[in-house]
Amino acid sequence: MTRTYVLTVFDKSGGKLMDESFTAANDQEAKEVGTAKLSESGYNEHTHRCVSPEAKLVLFHR
Structure with a gap:
């Protein structure tokens, strides 16, 4: 089953x-x-986050 994540x-x-x-x-x-x-x-060093469908942080950089 695939899940939808959001990268910002x-x-x-x-x-x-x-x-x-x-x-x-x-x-x-x-x-x-x-x-x-x-x-x-090219956004590796920018502030970013990736969240799961449950809003759990999977990836974060500040």
């Missing part, structure tokens, strides 16, 4: 640079997919 990236003033949903089988896969998406977009 913020700029320094708190504005959203990315707000994207994607599916993954579990939290570990979501962390890997989220990290890959951040790398592809």
